[in-house]
Amino acid sequence: MVVMNRLINPGAGFARAGLAGMVFLAMLLMSSMAMAVKYDVVPPSGTHTGEDVPQPIEFPHDIHVKDNDINCMYCHTYARRSKVAGIPPTSKCMGCHKVIATDKPRIQQLTKYWEDKESPPWKKVHDLPDFVHFTHEKHLKTLAFDRDFPVEDVKEICAFCHGDVENMTVANKVKPLNMGFCVNCHIANKDLGAPGDCWKCHK
Amino acid sequence: MSLDNILNHWSDYRKGAEEGGHHDYEHRWAMAINLDLCIGCNACSTACYAENNLAVVGKERFEKGQAMHWMRIERYWDQQELEHPEQGASFLPMMCQQCGAATCEPVCPVAATYHTPDGLNAQVYNRCIGSRYCSNNCPFRVRYFNFYSYYESSWPEPMEQQLNPDISVRDKGVMEKCTFCMQRIRSVKDKAFMEDRPVQDGEMVPACAQSCPTSAIVFGDTMDESSMVSKLWKKHQVERGVYQKTKLAKKDADLRGYRIFEELNVDPSVMYLERVREDI
Numbered sequence: 001m002v003v004m005n006r007l008i009n010p011g012a013g014f015a016r017a018g019l020a021g022m023v024f025l026a027m028l029l030m031s032s033m034a035m036a037v038k039y040d041v042v043p044p045s046g047t048h049t050g051e052d053v054p055q056p057i058e059f060p061h062d063i064h065v066k067d068n069d070i071n072c073m074y075c076h077t078y079a080r081r082s083k084v085a086g087i088p089p090t091s092k093c094m095g096c097h098k099v100i101a102t103d104k105p106r107i108q109q110l111t112k113y114w115e116d117k118e119s120p121p122w123k124k125v126h127d128l129p130d131f132v133h134f135t136h137e138k139h140l141k142t143l144a145f146d147r148d149f150p151v152e153d154v155k156e157i158c159a160f161c162h163g164d165v166e167n168m169t170v171a172n173k174v175k176p177l178n179m180g181f182c183v184n185c186h187i188a189n190k191d192l193g194a195p196g197d198c199w200k201c202h203k
Numbered sequence: 204m205s206l207d208n209i210l211n212h213w214s215d216y217r218k219g220a221e222e223g224g225h226h227d228y229e230h231r232w233a234m235a236i237n238l239d240l241c242i243g244c245n246a247c248s249t250a251c252y253a254e255n256n257l258a259v260v261g262k263e264r265f266e267k268g269q270a271m272h273w274m275r276i277e278r279y280w281d282q283q284e285l286e287h288p289e290q291g292a293s294f295l296p297m298m299c300q301q302c303g304a305a306t307c308e309p310v311c312p313v314a315a316t317y318h319t320p321d322g323l324n325a326q327v328y329n330r331c332i333g334s335r336y337c338s339n340n341c342p343f344r345v346r347y348f349n350f351y352s353y354y355e356s357s358w359p360e361p362m363e364q365q366l367n368p369d370i371s372v373r374d375k376g377v378m379e380k381c382t383f384c385m386q387r388i389r390s391v392k393d394k395a396f397m398e399d400r401p402v403q404d405g406e407m408v409p410a411c412a413q414s415c416p417t418s419a420i421v422f423g424d425t426m427d428e429s430s431m432v433s434k435l436w437k438k439h440q441v442e443r444g445v446y447q448k449t450k451l452a453k454k455d456a457d458l459r460g461y462r463i464f465e466e467l468n469v470d471p472s473v474m475y476l477e478r479v480r481e482d483i
């Protein structure tokens with residue numbers, strides 16, 4: 001159970017336990033019980049230390065997700081509709097940032113791109129090889145929508161493969177996203193209909 | 204079917220179609236090709252090149268037997284008695300027959316070619332080590348081997364822009380063959396899944412059938428009784444798992460269906476309809 005919880009909250013590594021160890025462990029146990037009720041999905045396991053991917057603007061995921069509680073799918077709107085989650089168009093950013101935090105240097109940087117009619121050259125962080133077929137929409141349908149999973153908590157499902165983006169500024173790849181990572185999760189979640197056929201993913 | 208599954212259920216896996224096959228199938232994709240309609244125009248073959256990122260090998264390599272064409276048009280001159288025998292040319296589009304009991308599958312040392320729950324004979328390019336056993340064991344000679352890496356020579360800039368992103372570009376040392384356009388099957392199935400409904404007949408059209416000017420190729424699911432292809436199979440009394448059928452009503456002009464090498468017990472998924480000849 002504890003192990004499982006650690007996988008759900010990748011940030012909660014034991015290494016960080018340190019002085020607040022007891023409190024931390026108690027919290028861990030409590031949250032893992034809560035999780036056990038919420039999930040019948042076995043999340044994938046494995047960690048990875050991705051290289052930093054420098055982005056044109058140091059985009060703070062933490063401010064958006066943690067501080068302002070914006071749903072992942074508000075900006076990555078294609079996740080539930082297509083194969084790719086998509087990077088939001090600048091117009092989406094400007095929808096809010098025409099008025100919000102306009103005095104901040106990063107927003108001014110963004111506004112400059114907007115006024116120059118250019119899109120910031122965002123870099124892809126989670127890139128699957130060309131021979132792999134992966135769809136966001138099917139995963140979201142199975143893991144969230146078909147199971148009446150509360151949509152406001154969808155970040156916990158995204159975290160299966162993208163890690164604790166809530167606590168990152170620019171996203172970093174913290175999950176291996178290799179074949180073993182996918183296959184083990186598919187084997188563990190057979191009951192949810194996770195296919196084991198090679199041709200489901202290989203193309 | 205995962206490798207784990209293949210290793211654990213090897214004997215089931217090799218069951219022939221007469222014993223009910225080795226799968227609980229979800230679909231059984233099949234074709235019916237009307238040779239009376241085929242005019243040998245090669246449109247299907249060309250469409251297949253475009254759809255499946257096939258390399259153009261060039262004349263020299265072609266002559267050496269290093270050809271690469273998942274769909275080939277075979278030509279026959281079976282009316283030699285005519286003054287101009289070429290007038291009597293008949294054509295036969297030949298691609299992987301997606302055998303129900305494929306002879307290419309059990310010989311692969313790494314299980315790169317295996318049977319899918321769709322009744323297709325799959326080829327996993329990443330798994331393939333290029334032993335070429337499968338090709339030697341295929342009675343139809345429809346497997347093609349990448350003797351070279353074609354990436355640069357076959358698609359010079361900016362031609363690489365037209366490559367289909369839904370299927371990988373195979374590299375040197377990998378076997379390939381017709382997949383019944385599995386990338387299209389996949390997207391049709393994904394769409395149906397997202398809309399919570401079964402796949403409809405006619406939704407899935409492979410590139411060759413789509414481009415055929417005379418609609419000689421009909422594609423569909425034989426598990427779906429109401430599909431066009433099922434009806435054609437039934438009409439011409441061609442059945443899966445039934446070999447060397449004694450067609451009592453053979454004289455009936457309408458009973459033209461046959462599967463190539465049925466007698467080899469490979470259970471092909473492609474039914475051909477014989478060409479009707481006028482008596483001259």
Ligand code: SF4
Binds near residue numbers: 301306308341344345
């Ligand atoms: S036609 Fe050849 S390659 Fe295709 S499934 Fe049959 S034996 Fe295998």
Ligand code: SF4
Binds near residue numbers: 251298
């Ligand atoms: S079904 Fe697809 S892969 Fe097979 S011959 Fe037709 S176009 Fe080519």
